[in-house]
Amino acid sequence: MTLADSGFLNIGSQHIEYRMIGPRPDAAPTLVLLHEGLGCVGLWADFPDQLSAATGAGVLVYSRAGYGKSSPVALPRPLTYMHDEARDVLPRLLDAIGFKRGLLIGHSDGASIAAIYAGSHQDHRVGGLVLIAPHFFTEDAGIASIVEAREAYETGDLRAKLSRWHADVDNAFKGWNGAWLDPGFRQWDITEYLAYIRVPILIVQGKDDQYGTVKQIEVANQECYCPVEVALLPGARHSPQRDAPEATLAAIAEFVARVLASETSAA
Numbered sequence: 094m095t096l097a098d099s100g101f102l103n104i105g106s107q108h109i110e111y112r113m114i115g116p117r118p119d120a121a122p123t124l125v126l127l128h129e130g131l132g133c134v135g136l137w138a139d140f141p142d143q144l145s146a147a148t149g150a151g152v153l154v155y156s157r158a159g160y161g162k163s164s165p166v167a168l169p170r171p172l173t174y175m176h177d178e179a180r181d182v183l184p185r186l187l188d189a190i191g192f193k194r195g196l197l198i199g200h201s202d203g204a205s206i207a208a209i210y211a212g213s214h215q216d217h218r219v220g221g222l223v224l225i226a227p228h229f230f231t232e233d234a235g236i237a238s239i240v241e242a243r244e245a246y247e248t249g250d251l252r253a254k255l256s257r258w259h260a261d262v263d264n265a266f267k268g269w270n271g272a273w274l275d276p277g278f279r280q281w282d283i284t285e286y287l288a289y290i291r292v293p294i295l296i297v298q299g300k301d302d303q304y305g306t307v308k309q310i311e312v313a314n315q316e317c318y319c320p321v322e323v324a325l326l327p328g329a330r331h332s333p334q335r336d337a338p339e340a341t342l343a344a345i346a347e348f349v350a351r352v353l354a355s356e357t358s359a360a
Contacts, residue, residue: 097113102190104182105181107163109155110134123193123195124148124153126141144346155186159264168267170268179210183206195218200334208224211292212287212289220292220353222293225332225333227313228305230283238303287313296321296324300325300328324341
């Protein structure tokens with residue numbers, strides 16, 4: 094199929110919103126961006142455009158079901174929702190866009206999905222991972238911040254802010270918040286996948302990340318056999334692409350360039 098600049102992909106029963114920036118997958122490598130737990134196509138703002146300009150690669154952003162303008166999901170979400178996305182939806186989406194080679198770049202929940210995918214699929218099209226503020230296991234501080242987000246949604250202005258971006262804002266928020274605050278989610282842990290990742294990883298994390306500590310980085314260094322690089326950015330919280338955009342873009346663009354160059358030289 095020929096990808097338009099924006100539109101929808103039919104992945105099973107899901108109607109998935111997407112935006113494509115720069116060259117298409119048949120013309121250049123593609124960077125596939127996987128958003129955070131409350132993200133969507135629009136909330137990436139102009140970061141995908143800047144990333145395409147800095148790397149020369151095409152950039153595909155999409156809203157997972159339950160987010161943005163994509164199909165809603167049944168609530169409550171299963172506690173395996175990130176595993177389900179990595180195993181069932183992402184492989185079909187990559188095939189649907191004609192993905193040939195490139196990297197997965199995930200933020201927060203999206204980073205976890207990217208890690209699960211790379212640790213459970215031998216997909217030789219994926220040359221590397223960029224994991225922005227990843228979660229590999231739950232932490233008390235992160236859960237406390239998610240409780241604060243629920244209070245801000247129920248009594249503050251968070252719902253109004255998110256409603257600009259999500260067609261069904263309650264579906265988006267409750268699907269994410271309800272899963273993370275389920276008592277059973279305390280046992281959620283994906284570190285087992287890290288040992289099976291066979292491509293280089295760049296972890297980008299804000300020093301003041303309110304949802305995860307440097308323990309997330311430490312476990313990646315302990316469990317991964319692949320190369321792991323880290324950009325720990327001062328003055329940034331859970332969204333370094335918004336809090337420290339220049340440093341985040343520079344770190345990612347440099348890593349992407351090296352990964353793509355090494356692939357070309359090995360071909």
